[in-house]
Amino acid sequence: MGEEKQRSLLLDSASRFPLPHGVRFSYGTAGFRSEGSILVSTVYRAGVLAALRSLKTGSAIGLTITASHNPVSDNGVKIADPDGGMMVQRWEPFADALANAPDSEHLLQLVVQFVEEENIPFGGVQSAEVLLGRDTRPSGEALLEAAKHGINAIIGAVAIDMGVLTTPQLHWMVRSRNKGMEASESDYLAQLSKSFRCLMNLVPRERITDSLDTELVVDGANGVGGDKLEQLKKMKEKVVPSGFGPEGVGIRCASLDGDADRLVYFLIPSASSINIDLIDGDKILSLFAVFIKEQLDVLYKDSDSNNKPPVRLGIVQTAYANGASTAYLKRLGLEVVFTPTGVKYLHKKAAEYDIGIYFEANGHGTVLFSENFLSGLECRSNELASASSGSEQHKAALRLLAVSQLINQAVGDALSGLLLVEAILQHMGWSIRRWNELYQDLPSRQLKVKVADRNAVVTASAETQVVSPSGLQELIDAESGKHPLGRCFIRPSGTEDIIRVKLQERLQGKQKPEQEL
Numbered sequence: 001m002g003e004e005k006q007r008s009l010l011l012d013s014a015s016r017f018p019l020p021h022g023v024r025f026s027y028g029t030a031g032f033r034s035e036g037s038i039l040v041s042t043v044y045r046a047g048v049l050a051a052l053r054s055l056k057t058g059s060a061i062g063l064t065i066t067a068s069h070n071p072v073s074d075n076g077v078k079i080a081d082p083d084g085g086m087m088v089q090r091w092e093p094f095a096d097a098l099a100n101a102p103d104s105e106h107l108l109q110l111v112v113q114f115v116e117e118e119n120i121p122f123g124g125v126q127s128a129e130v131l132l133g134r135d136t137r138p139s140g141e142a143l144l145e146a147a148k149h150g151i152n153a154i155i156g157a158v159a160i161d162m163g164v165l166t167t168p169q170l171h172w173m174v175r176s177r178n179k180g181m182e183a184s185e186s187d188y189l190a191q192l193s194k195s196f197r198c199l200m201n202l203v204p205r206e207r208i209t210d211s212l213d214t215e216l217v218v219d220g221a222n223g224v225g226g227d228k229l230e231q232l233k234k235m236k237e238k239v240v241p242s243g244f245g246p247e248g249v250g251i252r253c254a255s256l257d258g259d260a261d262r263l264v265y266f267l268i269p270s271a272s273s274i275n276i277d278l279i280d281g282d283k284i285l286s287l288f289a290v291f292i293k294e295q296l297d298v299l300y301k302d303s304d305s306n307n308k309p310p311v312r313l314g315i316v317q318t319a320y321a322n323g324a325s326t327a328y329l330k331r332l333g334l335e336v337v338f339t340p341t342g343v344k345y346l347h348k349k350a351a352e353y354d355i356g357i358y359f360e361a362n363g364h365g366t367v368l369f370s371e372n373f374l375s376g377l378e379c380r381s382n383e384l385a386s387a388s389s390g391s392e393q394h395k396a397a398l399r400l401l402a403v404s405q406l407i408n409q410a411v412g413d414a415l416s417g418l419l420l421v422e423a424i425l426q427h428m429g430w431s432i433r434r435w436n437e438l439y440q441d442l443p444s445r446q447l448k449v450k451v452a453d454r455n456a457v458v459t460a461s462a463e464t465q466v467v468s469p470s471g472l473q474e475l476i477d478a479e480s481g482k483h484p485l486g487r488c489f490i491r492p493s494g495t496e497d498i499i500r501v502k503l504q505e506r507l508q509g510k511q512k513p514e515q516e517l
């Protein structure tokens, strides 16, 4: 009976959100994206999808409406899984099919078939919960309404509007809610400011120098991150002064993207320079790695582990990482591994370690701590608190615990990343110039080429080798063979209808490509 009612509800509701003519939507790396005005039916269907995902998992699911850094007239929608990560890839083909169903009958048919295949409790036997968030784009409000209609078309599902948020805030909320923890925006802000303050209080006295810049200028890309920083600022005045002008030379500057899931820093080297010195995701990753390694070395300095490191610390990069960063990380003795482009791949890999640090060069990334490692760390910190409170070891444990609270465990988050960078620079007593000098980036260039069908190009080896069309890799090899100091790879974009071409200088010396990678 419930199923009958469910079918007619869905049929009726879906008929009010017809698919526009002549468009095709695809759930890419960043969910569905397009011109905001043609996305209503897609967002409605994403609402249906999110509700089904919640029924299937028995947990809260997230749905966020944003097109990140893209033009203000664009918009997009993506779904967060119960752990706060990206929706499981296995469901992407269903997402595509649903978004492109020509009419409500086809849509119902697809849902019924999928529900059966996936064994989803359907028809009101189970409740579902979808948390909604959006950025500040004008089209966001109407799209949010469409998402609510999609969710409400599934019996037992409720939509909870969490308001205007950064993408990582919504992912954080989904994760926290499913862990039974406080999950409001003020809880998020309170956790960030508390753990940041804790790290600042643990900055070694001898490293506190008067000469260190206390000024930070943040460019919020006219996105949602700027508003949220204002809120954070109220909780910790010293962190983020604003204002940006010619007096910016030499000042530490940070830049967020539109939905605040990407972070880079930059420096204006001199008043006459047209270029900036970009401190990208690779360098943020390197800063985090240096700091975390330092804390681990202190914490485990006396441990007898038969030469086996007691903690598995892993670094995850993509083929876009600057070769100089990889070489630097390897010189620190760290394990560096590569995945295809897209945070869902990096995140998954990083989660295999006790501590996994991942970053794309463009600033998406975070630090993941395994549950197992964290519970051990808490025990260790408690032991140290009673045996040697205030010792260097105890402080190292407290710092690591604070990092795990500060840095978003669900997805890369520019706000939490920014606070961690700031705390580490203070800890190290490093200026932005000193940080930038950790290594020197190798020159590189990125191009995009419009093609009829980007999917004709298939790659392997973390996207560095073309396997199809046949013969293409040989042509690339022959061309790059003429430049022994260069390397080149191409891959189809996961977000645009283009092929990306990357050219990068090799490290001087005898490194083979795979050593550099």
Ligand SMILES: CC(=O)N[C@H]1[C@@H](OP(=O)(O)O)O[C@H](CO)[C@@H](O)[C@@H]1O
Pocket: 029, 030, 320, 341, 342, 343, 360, 362, 364, 492, 493, 494, 495, 496, 500
């Ligand atoms: C070279 C590059 O920067 N690629 C970006 C871009 O993916 P493409 O598949 O290259 O279009 O958008 C992704 C989603 O935002 C991001 O994760 C990724 O790093």
Ligand SMILES: [Mg+2]
Pocket: 068, 069, 257, 258, 259, 260, 261, 262
């Ligand atoms: Mg973004």
